[in-house]
Amino acid sequence: MMVEQVEVLVVGAGQAGIAMSEHLTRCAIPHLVVERSRIAERWRTGRWDALVANGPAWHDRFPGMEFAGDPEAFPGKEAVADYFVDYAAKIAAPIRCGVEVTAVRRNPNGAGFAVTTSAGDIVARHVVAATGPFQRPVIPQMVPHSAGLRQIHSADYRNPGQLPPGGVLVVGAGSSGAQIADELRxxxxxxxxxVGPHGRPPRRYRGRDFVWWLGVLNKWDAEAPPDTKHVTIAVSGAGGGKTVDFRRFAAEGITLVGRAEGFQDGVMHFAPDLAANLARGDADYLRVLDEADAWALRNGVALPTEPEARQIPPDPPCVTDPILSLDLAKEGITSILWATGYALDFGWLQLDAFDAKGRPRHQRGVSAEPGLYFLGLPWQARRGSAFIWGVWHDAKHVADHIAKLRGYLDYGAPAALEPL
Structure with missing residues (x-):
């Protein structure tokens, strides 16, 4: 039986896999990209109907192609998926859809890796795991199914009509939770x-989107220590892009509570931390304004002032007199939507490449397992790593590393790939 051999196998044809293919092509490195579904499938079927990109079109893109239409607009999920399909065609990426990788092991008969897929076996000298950060939705084991509530993760939410009649408890107030809560309202x-601990940057300030401010303030390239705890960021491009303001949410009818702590006998209990969490978000918001003002003054950049941006409205009653427990049935709550993030799932990589907590051991995507690479991880190299434009730059580093390694292997007689 013939076994296919490739120089580099890229697993996943989302933004990470397509960026990887472009840079491998630039380096003249033969490769194959395999995707278990369609190109950018997660954008189409792993998001809710009304989702838009969190950054404007002029920013959240690859350098080689612009989005059609208004560069200041926030593209919808289908437009983003179509963008990647068109980009893959533009660079003639060698993508094979409908192929699922089920196992990657060291090749027992020679160099490289033995890869098991739904379409047959492959031997690859290098493997790039470009499956992104949104792999396994996490729902805390807090509310039993016997409670009779509809429980759904934000990954499976599509629109309000999907939920049964009645009220909804949304747990998690990052980008997804905040946008979905507002849509339901x-x-x-x-x-x-x-609402748990979070960062809350301004959507726009002094005529510039916050992605521009993070760029000129050099925040996108900020490096995080390996053990930095992730902080939820509440930012949205919905409705043309507005600053997420939880006090405004309350004024419009959303009831705010603190971090969900537990559930017993039909009652959900919440931590007494709502006011502190809002204050932390305010501090983050004001810190961005301070740094922006200082940068504009120092660099002599004339941007319109915006003193009203510093006005923080008073706390609503649900903050000054916090709700610490809620009988869901009595309050008419029939659904819980968990916007509680994702966990990595690399069970198909049967290699010594992970720490005791199952996290990839790598340096800027170069794995501790020789020949294996990761791409699209949050904070892989910098703050911007998991964003569309950021993964493009990380892919360049990974491709350059593979090219450099090939240069060493070309010296003398390189080990040949052997079939299984």
Missing amino acids: QAGRQVVLS
């Missing part, structure tokens, strides 16, 4: 939003 639903 606009659809006429009673909404309770559980």
